[in-house]
Amino acid sequence: MDIEIRRGLAEAWALATAHRNMLAVYVAIGVVVPFLLLSSEPIFSLRAVMAILSDPWTYRVGGSITGPLYLLGIVAVIVAGAMLAAWNGLQAELREGYLSEVMYGMVAGVAYLLANLVLAILFGLASALPLFALGPDALFGTGGALDIVVALYRLLVALVGSWIAARLCLAGAIMGGRGKLEPLSAFVESWRCTRTAQWRLFGFYLLYGLPYGIAATGLIIVHGAVILNNTPGSTIETLMSFGWILLFALYFLGQILIPAGLYRASEPEVAASEIFA
Numbered sequence: 347m348d349i350e351i352r353r354g355l356a357e358a359w360a361l362a363t364a365h366r367n368m369l370a371v372y373v374a375i376g377v378v379v380p381f382l383l384l385s386s387e388p389i390f391s392l393r394a395v396m397a398i399l400s401d402p403w404t405y406r407v408g409g410s411i412t413g414p415l416y417l418l419g420i421v422a423v424i425v426a427g428a429m430l431a432a433w434n435g436l437q438a439e440l441r442e443g444y445l446s447e448v449m450y451g452m453v454a455g456v457a458y459l460l461a462n463l464v465l466a467i468l469f470g471l472a473s474a475l476p477l478f479a480l481g482p483d484a485l486f487g488t489g490g491a492l493d494i495v496v497a498l499y500r501l502l503v504a505l506v507g508s509w510i511a512a513r514l515c516l517a518g519a520i521m522g523g524r525g526k527l528e529p530l531s532a533f534v535e536s537w538r539c540t541r542t543a544q545w546r547l548f549g550f551y552l553l554y555g556l557p558y559g560i561a562a563t564g565l566i567i568v569h570g571a572v573i574l575n576n577t578p579g580s581t582i583e584t585l586m587s588f589g590w591i592l593l594f595a596l597y598f599l600g601q602i603l604i605p606a607g608l609y610r611a612s613e614p615e616v617a618a619s620e621i622f623a
Contacts, residue, residue, distance in 0.1 A: 433522025
């Protein structure tokens, strides 16, 4: 079984064209609602975040961390639920409606989110063990040759993490397409389906993330300048918020459509003679 990335992108575009109204609804649920929820918390407001990033020596975060962590958990569940609901609606032969898709997504999304969280924690712990073995000098830096080695090791860890993510990129689409509630079998199948095309997918996702990284960096620079030179609530600051929503929406759509298209591309094509045989 092989995955043609060009065919997968064509399938993703076909899904986007056929389901644009549905996707708009799930962008509202998975991007706009979380954005508004986070903006309601002073710690996560764009002005506070950008002020800290622009001048971390002047601006500080204080207060209890319980409320913000609780809000982050709610937002993560909403985003994951919207993604699973969208995958379910995109690949269903006969859609059952938004209510059914959202109910499925919120249940399956929690399982999908927890599975990814466990994998991330395990990978993080495994990656940190060599640094802990080297002692505090590796963790905090000494300005010597060890810092170069540690930097190269961290780059290697990031690349390995990206490779694992590419191998598991189909898991959510498999879960949503088949209406699964448990993620383990979907992760296993994604690992199996991407075996042949793993290095192509790895390279593709590295290139795919590059424009978003550049755009996010540009927005951070511009938004930081806006915050430092304008009063809160100004028109240009509101426009910057719309810019962030647009960037998050595009990324959200890509995270849904590309895995769905690649999953469809991984399935063998059926000839007409086989259908009417």
